[in-house]
Amino acid sequence: MDSKTAFLIYSRLNDRYPHTETHFLHFQDPFQCLVLTILSAQTTDATVNLVAPSLFARFPTPESLAAADLEEVEIIIHRTGFYHAKARHITGAARAIVERFGGRVPATMVELLTIPGVGRKTANIVLNHAFGIDEGIAVDTHVRRLAQRIGFSDSANPDKIEQDMIALFPRSHWGDITYLLIRHGREICPARKPQCETCVIRDLCRFVHSEEKG
DNA sequence: CTCCCGATAT
DNA sequence: ATATCAGGAG
Known part of the structure; x- marks a missing residue:
């Protein structure tokens, strides 16, 4: 080629x-983009978009999600599959953002990769989709x-x-x-x-x- | 490598 | 019944 x-x-x-970009996840800020992208692992975006409104109505900020009850999160995101692992991932990610990044989603690959539930694929999606950065x-x-x-x-x-x-x-x-x-x-x-x-x-x-x- | 795991298409 | 879906952690 x-x-x-x-x-x-x-x-x-x-x-x-x-x-094409309007066909995917519905988010309003980098934090929501990161959370929804973690939830989208092995799951269609349509299913993720289904749970997004109730998730962010209950936990609108990294601070609130960082302090969330795991079982409550699991119930909300249940339909996305892998709900036990994903609940730990997104609450852990929220905690990392609050404790290590001042409540803001970092905009570099190396920093994103230190966040629970975030691998190269998720990091690249967040960089491009939420920040408009083409790092990979x-x-x-x-x-x-x-x-x-x-x-x-x-x-x-x-x-x-x-x-x-x-x-x-x-x-x-x-x-x-x-x-x-x-x-x-x-x-x-x-x-x-x-x-x-x-x-x-x-x-x-x-x-x-x-x-x-x- | 296995596990996590529900929803959907075939 | 089985494969597959916007993967990542242990």
Whole structure:
């Protein structure tokens, strides 16, 4: 894969999915973005958006969530799955933000990675989505699957895929390509039964070529 | 590597 | 019934 092909793929997806950023998590500040992104692990954003209003009505600030009763949090976020671990993650994250970052979500990768429940994927999402900072590329299960199918990377390792894609796209596209690939992955290119017949990057995709050849 | 874990599509 | 979903911790 060369950067010209990568740019062509970006352009096609960008034309196909306008205003993609409005299709995801509903948050009002970096704190809410961080909490909802932690909750979105292995969970659709629609489910996360469902619990967000009651969660933030009850715990509107890092201070209130840091002092929250674990069981009360578990009940509110129950539908997002992994609720026991996630309740500990978001209350722990709130505590870290209050105790170590003055009540403000930090805006650097190294600081975000010290927060409970935050890995590279979550950190990249928060940096880009809440702060508009393109420090890396968030590689979730959709991005990983599409990067391998399309041919952005030959690796199955998310960190390696991120490095390969960073080399392939200009920094100004790092945030957008993530959302475009996630939306394309959901609507056209899921793990099972990808709809290659209606895919706008069909002619540029390694996966289609290998399928056609057998 | 396993575990966490409910909701949804197939 | 089974796979998968905007992953991360132990």
